[in-house]
Amino acid sequence: MQSPFFMVRVFKKICFYAINNYMNYIFYFLIVISVVIGAVNGKLQDVVNSIMTGAELSVKVAISLIGIMAFWLGIMEIAKKSGIIDFIAKLIKPVTKHLFNEIPPDAPAIGDIAMNFTANAFGLANAATPFGIKAMEELQKENDKKDTASNSMCLFLGMNTAGFQLVPTTVLAILIGIGYKNPTEIIAPTLLVTTIAFVSAIIMAKLFQGFSVKKEVKNDENS
Amino acid sequence: MTKILNLISLWILPVIILTVLTCGIIKKVPVYEEFTKGAKxxxxxxxxxxxxxxxxxxxxxxxxxxxxxxxxxxxxxxxxxxxxxxxxxxxxxxxxxxxxxxxxxxxxxxxxxxxxxxxxxxxxxxxxxxxxxxxxxxxxxxxxxxxxxxxxxxxxxxxxxxxxxxxxxxxxxxxxx
Structure with a gap:
């Protein structure tokens, strides 16, 4: 006779699987919903056409990255060889050693993360992406499971998706373009909002990290 | 305030590039070779x-x-x-x-x-x-x-x-x- 806790354990296993493999479900449901709702709306032709345009757009985005990526990766290589990255990493160590506590405090990733953050803060998306990818490559070196995101990576991604920026340059340009009288009045509220989102991304990443550590310990006990 | 921030946004990239290259030259890093190596x-x-x-x-x-x-x-x-x-x-x-x-x-x-x-x-x-x-x-x-x-x-x-x-x-x- 199975113990009554058997079902609970199965349920827990399913939840754990869902949390760790949700990207498969997100991908699946995005496409299922698109086809079903597209058919109901009579927009199925548009949905089919968007496969082509979407695929084309993705390659365009990737190709357009090559040049600027090559340039900044080249600059980063010089910065690494001349010790600048190590210097920056040492400078911000007091903060980052608490945030990225799973990698060595002197890891080269820290310098790259700092460069990425600086570029983002000044709205230089073109430079921020190569720095961010470099940081990810360094974090991947410290990662045990090469196909699975580490806690440091999730935190770094959270910081990036929150999109911390001192001045929203693109938005300001559009506002000026349509004749907004006082476009600078949105700078302060935008900064406040982006700071709130940025800080909460860090807090949530840390909470998730704590939760997943406990989960791993529990799993070891079970096995 | 906005003017200062715009000025920083304009100058930050040139300053980063100049600093990196100058430090590289001072430290005797072969900057051209290292640049192309990284850019690959x-x-x-x-x-x-x-x-x-x-x-x-x-x-x-x-x-x-x-x-x-x-x-x-x-x-x-x-x-x-x-x-x-x-x-x-x-x-x-x-x-x-x-x-x-x-x-x-x-x-x-x-x-x-x-x-x-x-x-x-x-x-x-x-x-x-x-x-x-x-x-x-x-x-x-x-x-x-x-x-x-x-x-x-x-x-x-x-x-x-x-x-x-x-x-x-x-x-x-x-x-x-």
Missing amino acids: GGFQVAVKIIPYLVAVIVAISMLRASGAIELLAQLLAPVLAKFNIPADTLPLMIVRSLSGSGALGIFSDIANNGGADAYSTKLAAIMLGSSETTFYVLAVYFGAVGISKLRYAVWVGLLADFIGIVAAVSVCNLMFA
Whole structure:
């Protein structure tokens, strides 16, 4: 006779699987919903056409990255060889050693993360992406499971998706373009909002990290 | 204040490049050779992220083409009217995390329809300026290192986006309503 806790354990296993493999479900449901709702709306032709345009757009985005990526990766290589990255990493160590506590405090990733953050803060998306990818490559070196995101990576991604920026340059340009009288009045509220989102991304990443550590310990006990 | 920030934005890249190159020369780093060595990676990274970008961008393009976002906006409209959120900013809230160019297009629509000083233009501007396209960042950054099991990264990104929306609505209500 199975113990009554058997079902609970199965349920827990399913939840754990869902949390760790949700990207498969997100991908699946995005496409299922698109086809079903597209058919109901009579927009199925548009949905089919968007496969082509979407695929084309993705390659365009990737190709357009090559040049600027090559340039900044080249600059980063010089910065690494001349010790600048190590210097920056040492400078911000007091903060980052608490945030990225799973990698060595002197890891080269820290310098790259700092460069990425600086570029983002000044709205230089073109430079921020190569720095961010470099940081990810360094974090991947410290990662045990090469196909699975580490806690440091999730935190770094959270910081990036929150999109911390001192001045929203693109938005300001559009506002000026349509004749907004006082476009600078949105700078302060935008900064406040982006700071709130940025800080909460860090807090949530840390909470998730704590939760997943406990989960791993529990799993070891079970096995 | 804005002028200073704009000046910094203009000068930061030249200053970074000059500093790196000058330090390299002083430290006797062969800057041309090291530059080309590093730059080689640019092509590989771009090729490596293509599969991840295709998966994310195609799925999201299909979703946008199906009219599902307008449908969701219609369903949510009565709920959000209670919080003094204009209905035309709803699609932006939904698209913001999914597609950067889509969000920019919706923002332009809101700004052009609502006029320069409309409340919804201000709210949309703050929402657009204060966050990043979560799914694009995930695809590019994790794609570049070949990671397909993202664990809790999407939840962190989406929850931060949601908190950003709530914060934008509250701040906008306090300042401009």
